Amino acid sequence: MLNILMIGDIVGNVGRNAVRDVLPSLYKEYNLDLVLANGENAAGGKGITYEILQELYNYNINIITMGNHVWDKKEILDFIEYERTLIRPANFPEGTPGNSYVIYEIENNIKVGVINLLGSIYLQPLISPFLIIDNIINEIKKETQIIIVDFHAEATSEKVAMGWYLDGKVSGVLGTHTHIQTADERILPDGSAYITDVGMTGPRNSVLGVKRDLAIQKFLTQMPVRFEMANGKGQLNGVVLTIDPLTGKAKSIERIQKNL
Amino acid sequence: MLNILMIGDIVGNVGRNAVRDVLPSLYKEYNLDLVLANGENAAGGKGITYEILQELYNYNINIITMGNHVWDKKEILDFIEYERTLIRPANFPEGTPGNSYVIYEIENNIKVGVINLLGSIYLQPLISPFLIIDNIINEIKKETQIIIVDFHAEATSEKVAMGWYLDGKVSGVLGTHTHIQTADERILPDGSAYITDVGMTGPRNSVLGVKRDLAIQKFLTQMPVRFEMANGKGQLNGVVLTIDPLTGKAKSIERIQKNL
Amino acid sequence: MLNILMIGDIVGNVGRNAVRDVLPSLYKEYNLDLVLANGENAAGGKGITYEILQELYNYNINIITMGNHVWDKKEILDFIEYERTLIRPANFPEGTPGNSYVIYEIENNIKVGVINLLGSIYLQPLISPFLIIDNIINEIKKETQIIIVDFHAEATSEKVAMGWYLDGKVSGVLGTHTHIQTADERILPDGSAYITDVGMTGPRNSVLGVKRDLAIQKFLTQMPVRFEMANGKGQLNGVVLTIDPLTGKAKSIERIQKNL
Amino acid sequence: MLNILMIGDIVGNVGRNAVRDVLPSLYKEYNLDLVLANGENAAGGKGITYEILQELYNYNINIITMGNHVWDKKEILDFIEYERTLIRPANFPEGTPGNSYVIYEIENNIKVGVINLLGSIYLQPLISPFLIIDNIINEIKKETQIIIVDFHAEATSEKVAMGWYLDGKVSGVLGTHTHIQTADERILPDGSAYITDVGMTGPRNSVLGVKRDLAIQKFLTQMPVRFEMANGKGQLNGVVLTIDPLTGKAKSIERIQKNL
Numbered sequence A, B, C, D: 001m002l003n004i005l006m007i008g009d010i011v012g013n014v015g016r017n018a019v020r021d022v023l024p025s026l027y028k029e030y031n032l033d034l035v036l037a038n039g040e041n042a043a044g045g046k047g048i049t050y051e052i053l054q055e056l057y058n059y060n061i062n063i064i065t066m067g068n069h070v071w072d073k074k075e076i077l078d079f080i081e082y083e084r085t086l087i088r089p090a091n092f093p094e095g096t097p098g099n100s101y102v103i104y105e106i107e108n109n110i111k112v113g114v115i116n117l118l119g120s121i122y123l124q125p126l127i128s129p130f131l132i133i134d135n136i137i138n139e140i141k142k143e144t145q146i147i148i149v150d151f152h153a154e155a156t157s158e159k160v161a162m163g164w165y166l167d168g169k170v171s172g173v174l175g176t177h178t179h180i181q182t183a184d185e186r187i188l189p190d191g192s193a194y195i196t197d198v199g200m201t202g203p204r205n206s207v208l209g210v211k212r213d214l215a216i217q218k219f220l221t222q223m224p225v226r227f228e229m230a231n232g233k234g235q236l237n238g239v240v241l242t243i244d245p246l247t248g249k250a251k252s253i254e255r256i257q258k259n260l
């Protein structure tokens, strides 16, 4: 059995510190073979830098997925082409810098494909994830049956529909972006693990990572507020999948919440 | 201690049957004093009728809250004014039919205020919930300290911000609308119970209640699809709050998932 | 010189009657070679039927374009495949019924290509018009240099950007959908005619075709209102392009407003 | 008769220069009594500064209205309270800095009320303009019958509906925000002048003021693009209203387009 951890959106240095402090014990507890994390908010809530990417690798995260915040730090354009284990949503037009999936070899020739997809509802107008996902899956299936999709999306309808659409075609459809872990993790009838949202790894007493007073002020005044990341205690959110490496079917999905 | 159950959006007859079949045992298991439920999808996914409202009362739900689907069945206009225990979002303009909160007397003169609020993000353009909630709370506080808010909203940012904004002012801020239960239930520092979404009570193998093939078809074709409610096994989602009746503070919040 | 009339969104029977009553004199006044019209609202404001399509042909409209309301009348699926001169937005996924462009032969072997495109902002999540338009233009250019684009979109930014993007590649970029004629018609530097919106052909004292009291009621109450098309005097909105058939360049664009 | 000019959204220094170069001759040609202008984009496309406000006053603009970009330059908070002739949308919550209307005395004791309103569709979630406008009108009517509304909104449906709603209550409902002048100016049956959008005063060969290559690049790549204001020839867009000062009724509305 293959044990894969997916960590929910890492927000700022509180989130990175939570990874640093918690991941080693998770490696042991779950005998992890592979660790994925959504890193779209790793650099102070907005995008990712080269240094922070290396920091996350140093904490033994293997693959970083992104989302709607992928381009927030312009410098990502300097390295996104060369970082095979940093992937951005596949919905961007042809010719967009970076890779939208990666096939990662763990050991014993076991390969895992990881895909990053963006939702079409309430986000920017890109190609629908439903129209492009089959081609990518077919491409990866030439090399491996083990495929994880990070579906970074807002609307629960779209996420759940994608779960059902991909059931049996992939090992797991794991939602990100809302920064709130959902309690609907399950193995769908044809063997795909599913959760609407993996959650957030960052400051616990915050509004999705932002200082709560600033977020409230924004809603009360409707005037522009410069958001700052919250400090204080961190949390790590994630899910651990157990996958049969021969079939790519998921056997279990378990939610992880570690509060520091 | 007061034990209050809030049931997440009841969808169609599968959802109503789940209430019928599960609620009696929940009454016993949790020694419930009061049961609330979101009923905006109770009539085939769209709104509520008089008959269905009575059916829900017969299952021993005490108070029904609504949401963006409140007006889907036009006949609600015939009875919404007279049904004190059926409440609709408070954000509608002055003069809108129906009540947006209710003060309900349980026993021993214990009163519980329940408020229904709609989010401002991605939904219709109404008055912001942040601008009207304080007045309603102050009104209710003349009679009781025990107040539950059903915050029916889409964006996690707005829901979490409302939780922090109301922490210490109410007994609980319970999110509805996304139909997916979240795993972030907690007692906030000043004593308010909080959860981003209570979840859905309806057909389990569905897309928020809708037949999954139809929902997928909609995403694949982008053409109009007439949605039908799914059949099959149901689920009940909810949360149980334990509240100190003297202070109105929440002592615990526990997620409920019952799969039939 | 080629004289082409494009008629703005025809709304209901008031709009169709306006065409019937005004088009004959426009044919004479402008010596028209070809008449296009947007027909997405021709059937009582919502979609088009076979009978109404024939009615519009009988009024000597040659080509009907559609928009976001294309599927409002389900029966369009019965004939959209066979009607070469009825086109629907090109942004729908591959395999969608109907044609998204037509090459129409006028006389003397002169051919005109007409393309229907939907905007990506505030409308449903389809493939961006910017990503598909070049291929369609190249396809048509194998047969003719004379190309008209009906760009059915909401946001002025997207429409103006499309005008500049296609300047020199097509004979005209003519906006539809807002139902309000704009006053920015011009020949762009590289020879394409442009207008942000051609306007509406329908009831003049209305809200985009809808009875004005109902539209106001909707804004005042935020409750559902069943919209009915307005009666009363009609108007025809359109633009006449003069195009050099040898080069496909536009020589002039003139706004038409006829109030009955 | 009173002659009032309303100038459409002034964008950056090209727009301000257009005002400087064209307004003197408009004063003569139309014998203007009062000049209003939307200034939300006056400072490089984003908001307004104190210096630029003074510059616009120096060009003999009497009253500046704003819109969704009102807070783009934070320094507006330093002076918005003291500038009676700078008004911001009325829909912001109570307690928001600045005034949302002004009563301006021209001469011979003639007073003109000017109101700034924001639309509710596709913009931020504020109080609906339909729910607040009557109170403001009633307040102003204690002093004058002559009232102009700058309705800064995106959706044509909302703008047209507001025109009908206010017909007979005000002298004019003048739309702004889309930066494209519409050709639907008219005097409504009960005496209010109406136009869906006054247009833009700024760089003519641009996308709403932005360099057109950058706007196109944004649509093509869907990646972030830092917008810069276009250079080159300017244009001034506006409308001149003729109003009967005794009744407040509009007698005429004429569109102005001056291309430099």
Ligand SMILES: [Fe+2]
Binding pocket: A009, A040, A041, A067, A177, A178, A179
């Ligand atoms: Fe995120």
Ligand SMILES: [Fe+2]
Binding pocket: A040, A067, A068, A069, A152, A176, A177, A178
């Ligand atoms: Fe995100």
Ligand SMILES: [Fe+2]
Binding pocket: B009, B040, B041, B067, B177, B178, B179
């Ligand atoms: Fe619901």
Ligand SMILES: [Fe+2]
Binding pocket: B040, B067, B068, B069, B152, B176, B177, B178
């Ligand atoms: Fe809802």
Ligand SMILES: [Fe+2]
Binding pocket: C009, C040, C041, C067, C177, C178, C179
């Ligand atoms: Fe239309």
Ligand SMILES: [Fe+2]
Binding pocket: C040, C067, C068, C069, C152, C176, C177, C178
């Ligand atoms: Fe349309």
Ligand SMILES: [Fe+2]
Binding pocket: D009, D040, D041, D067, D177, D178, D179
């Ligand atoms: Fe503007």
Ligand SMILES: [Fe+2]
Binding pocket: D040, D067, D068, D069, D152, D176, D177, D178
């Ligand atoms: Fe604006």
